[in-house]
Amino acid sequence: MIAVPVSPLETSRCKRLKAATHREHDSVDQLVMAAHPFEDRARYGRFLLVQHHFHGSLHGLYEDPHLNAWLPGLSSLSRLAAVEQDIRDLGQLPPALPARVKVDPAQALGWLYCSEGSNLGAAFLFKHTQCLGLDESLGARHLAAHPQGRAQHWKAFVSAIDGLALDEQQEADVIAGAIAAFEAYRTKVTEVFAADLHTTTNTSKG
Numbered sequence: 609m610i611a612v613p614v615s616p617l618e619t620s621r622c623k624r625l626k627a628a629t630h631r632e633h634d635s636v637d638q639l640v641m642a643a644h645p646f647e648d649r650a651r652y653g654r655f656l657l658v659q660h661h662f663h664g665s666l667h668g669l670y671e672d673p674h675l676n677a678w679l680p681g682l683s684s685l686s687r688l689a690a691v692e693q694d695i696r697d698l699g700q701l702p703p704a705l706p707a708r709v710k711v712d713p714a715q716a717l718g719w720l721y722c723s724e725g726s727n728l729g730a731a732f733l734f735k736h737t738q739c740l741g742l743d744e745s746l747g748a749r750h751l752a753a754h755p756q757g758r759a760q761h762w763k764a765f766v767s768a769i770d771g772l773a774l775d776e777q778q779e780a781d782v783i784a785g786a787i788a789a790f791e792a793y794r795t796k797v798t799e800v801f802a803a804d805l806h807t808t809t810n811t812s813k814g
């Protein structure tokens with residue numbers, strides 16, 4: 609993703625979030641691609657474990673009453689059940705749920721920005737799953753577009769986040785939450801694909 613410099617006076621909170629996290633995003637994007645998650649179904653199955661960990665850890669936030677009051681309809685957006693079904697589609701059992709992310713509501717907004725935004729790049733990932741014979745009804749349910757359409761859904765989410773009145777400390781917390789979310793994702797990719805990422809590095813050194 610190309611970084612767009614944003615002035616601190618930018619009124620859209622989500623644009624400020626995008627500018628504050630573009631390095632983290634690009635790093636995660638590159639790491640995921642280096643893991644070659646779409647090489648075959650077995651490897652994609654491991655990618656699903658990363659997704660399960662991320663969406664599983666956020667499930668409590670999607671269910672949280674305070675956050676649902678801030679973002680009406682939030683509880684219907686969790687992709688955990690779809691990831692679990694994708695894992696079953698590949699003939700495996702979903703692992704136990706990971707520890708829940710426990711953060712204050714402002715930081716939670718940053719985690720949710722990261723999770724919902726990941727659905728935009730998922731258009732690209734979804735296309736790759738088709739080469740594996742997977743789609744929105746088999747194995748790639750959680751990467752499918754929202755029924756409203758990816759762009760429309762994102763626009764509505766951004767507008768809800770942008771519309772919240774937050775104080776200065778909370779603004780900083782939202783950004784810290786989003787950065788922590790990208791870092792957590794990165795850590796899990798590194799853990800799940802550790803051996804392969806190492807091999808890739810060794811191979812590239814010849």
Ligand code: HEM
Nearest residue numbers: 609622626636637640641721722725726728729732790793
């Ligand atoms: C190979 C992996 C990935 C690729 C190729 C990718 C690609 C993209 C692209 C192209 C966009 C912009 C889409 C648009 O503006 O229409 C985007 C947005 C975004 N992606 Fe990713 N992405 C990847 C992984 C992730 C992951 C793993 C996360 C979160 C853990 C994530 C979080 C986001 C967020 C939050 C946005 C919204 C940025 C904004 O407009 O504010 N992405 N991604």
